[in-house]
Amino acid sequence: MPTLAAGVPEVLTRHLPAIEVSLRAAITSENSELVSAARYVMGWEDASGASTRNEGKRIRPALCLFGAEAVGGSATDAMPGAVAVELIHNFSLVHDEVQDRDAERHHRPTAWRIFGEGQAINLGDYLYSRAFAALLGGQGKADRQIAAFNVLNRAVSRMIAGQWEDIAFETRDDVTVEEYLAMSAGKTGALLGAPLEMGALLAGGNAETAATLGRWGAEVGLAFQAWDDYLGTWGDSDETGKSTTNDIARKKKTLPVVYGLAHPAAARVIRGAYTLPALGEREIEAVASTLREIGADELCRRAASQHAEAADALLASLTLPADVREHFRAVGGYFYQRGA
Amino acid sequence: MPTLAAGVPEVLTRHLPAIEVSLRAAITSENSELVSAARYVMGWEDASGASTRNEGKRIRPALCLFGAEAVGGSATDAMPGAVAVELIHNFSLVHDEVQDRDAERHHRPTAWRIFGEGQAINLGDYLYSRAFAALLGGQGKADRQIAAFNVLNRAVSRMIAGQWEDIAFETRDDVTVEEYLAMSAGKTGALLGAPLEMGALLAGGNAETAATLGRWGAEVGLAFQAWDDYLGTWGDSDETGKSTTNDIARKKKTLPVVYGLAHPAAARVIRGAYTLPALGEREIEAVASTLREIGADELCRRAASQHAEAADALLASLTLPADVREHFRAVGGYFYQRGA
Numbered sequence A, B: 001m002p003t004l005a006a007g008v009p010e011v012l013t014r015h016l017p018a019i020e021v022s023l024r025a026a027i028t029s030e031n032s033e034l035v036s037a038a039r040y041v042m043g044w045e046d047a048s049g050a051s052t053r054n055e056g057k058r059i060r061p062a063l064c065l066f067g068a069e070a071v072g073g074s075a076t077d078a079m080p081g082a083v084a085v086e087l088i089h090n091f092s093l094v095h096d097e098v099q100d101r102d103a104e105r106h107h108r109p110t111a112w113r114i115f116g117e118g119q120a121i122n123l124g125d126y127l128y129s130r131a132f133a134a135l136l137g138g139q140g141k142a143d144r145q146i147a148a149f150n151v152l153n154r155a156v157s158r159m160i161a162g163q164w165e166d167i168a169f170e171t172r173d174d175v176t177v178e179e180y181l182a183m184s185a186g187k188t189g190a191l192l193g194a195p196l197e198m199g200a201l202l203a204g205g206n207a208e209t210a211a212t213l214g215r216w217g218a219e220v221g222l223a224f225q226a227w228d229d230y231l232g233t234w235g236d237s238d239e240t241g242k243s244t245t246n247d248i249a250r251k252k253k254t255l256p257v258v259y260g261l262a263h264p265a266a267a268r269v270i271r272g273a274y275t276l277p278a279l280g281e282r283e284i285e286a287v288a289s290t291l292r293e294i295g296a297d298e299l300c301r302r303a304a305s306q307h308a309e310a311a312d313a314l315l316a317s318l319t320l321p322a323d324v325r326e327h328f329r330a331v332g333g334y335f336y337q338r339g340a
Helices: A016-026 A033-042 A059-070 A075-100 A111-115 A117-136 A142-170 A177-202 A207-234 A255-261 A264-274 A281-293 A296-316 A322-337 B016-026 B033-042 B059-070 B075-100 B111-115 B117-136 B142-170 B177-202 B207-234 B255-261 B264-274 B281-293 B296-316 B322-337
Strands: none
Touching: A016 A059, A016 A075, A016 A117, A033 A075, A033 A111, A033 A117, A033 B142, A059 A075, A059 A177, A059 A207, A059 A322, A075 A111, A075 A117, A075 A142, A075 A177, A075 B117, A111 A117, A117 A142, A117 B075, A117 B117, A117 B142, A142 A177, A142 A207, A142 B033, A142 B117, A142 B142, A177 A207, A177 A255, A207 A255, A207 A281, A207 A296, A207 A322, A255 A264, A255 A281, A255 A296, A264 A281, A281 A296, A296 A322, B016 B059, B016 B075, B016 B117, B033 B075, B033 B111, B033 B117, B059 B075, B059 B177, B059 B207, B059 B322, B075 B111, B075 B117, B075 B142, B075 B177, B111 B117, B117 B142, B142 B177, B142 B207, B177 B207, B177 B255, B207 B255, B207 B281, B207 B296, B207 B322, B255 B264, B255 B281, B255 B296, B264 B281, B281 B296, B296 B322
């Protein structure tokens, strides 16, 4: 898997080598099973401990450094925030995988399958503690560090609350579209807005501009999420670059499905399909077309464009150099169409 | 269950009402299932959400405030640290209970049994994030906050590494006494030393004195642990105040058992007993007397007194008012004989 994913704007790839060096420094060099497990999760080791490269796109740390540069500051000043947000992201993935019993991430066995569930809980906790050590344990201005910490920790709290809701929704049949969107904003949006705001704060940007950048990131994240829910049901694999396994086949409760469950006729079709041991092409197609009939596709597209417009309005409210504004457009365009 | 446990020195009980008020303020008043679950874990609600009082001794936050007073500072300045360390302690308990499949804590069902394993993982993560929000999210001097954060986060990292080792030891038969003591220092000692050091730092004490207080707390914690391992095997229930269920009956790998496994004859007796579905009085007695024959009881007592002496030497190295020194003696005496 290549480190530099195709289609990612240059502003989000230019610091990847430096990010990787700093991430490696944040996981202590101590030779223990726990540290080795952390290296596996970060994509630097395979399950046998041999060196490998499976790092993923590191979008969140790249956004943090971009936040610093967007306010005319230095990416170096924001590196502790970049490292922290990527370690937090990985902590949340490791715990989510235990909770959801996910078998694979990026075509590799998930941590709990290799180290056991109990150790995967420890591993997530360890990455969490290393994240804050990276943010607050080094040199830097104490007031900026604390401001960035508060942004990140609020995002983490929202992310955890979103994950709680997500699990709670599994046993509920009456989740409203509003509840679903609030959960999704916490679970996915919070950790996309936070890095931009942290980067701006760590680089000495003013708090108001930093907060606007954070809101921009969150809106872009929500636009992405709504669009991703659309593509997960109706996108074809050529267009999405994803495998043909769609959200309906995986019985996921996405925005269109939640919307459908509130419509009695569509709900009957969904429930009928989701209680089957496995869905065939015919059932998947029946659910997708039923959802289209009640306008669930339109709902997703509308949600995506509303968030994209909100993001554009936030950007328009800021005084920015032309090249920085262009970078924001490129990053926004990337999110509207692809995944993070 | 009374809030003020019998035998706890006055210096560790005087601020309990204020600690409880601050802990409650640290868990947001937001009305959600997640927050309600946190209130259950903290002992303020029962499983139905009704108000109750099951708070435990709050030893760690009390140590933090004592650390502030010991350097002539104000307990109020150290309250964010007190709240943080208690929330961290509870986060670690909630995750440990999932890992160890513990059914009860303080005679109540553990969190995972009520909310499910996945949500218990979220709940621990939530308490973790509230802990650092309490420490760094409020007013206070930024440099002192960061110094206290670094002490706590280092302790958390050590605690997590200790928990990793503890789980790894379950499947190993060749754990050395040194490995066991290192695990125990991380898992139990780290979070007893840290609050004293944090309290001293938050109240403006100098870093060297604060570090010495932290080392004193860690030594006292290790003395307690060794003594607890002794009592768990050879103490009678009148003496310990614990139930008659001892560590051998529960097949725990304590210091004497780890020591015994390194002696072939004792190892045979232990393995024979620990492979039984349940141990009767006769098997428990056989293991206990075999361990006594090879001097495992003496090993525990020696470890306990060595740590107690190390703690005394640290205390002697500090210039302290007579009343403060007396308080340290009372706290030390409490730990050498009871649990935390």
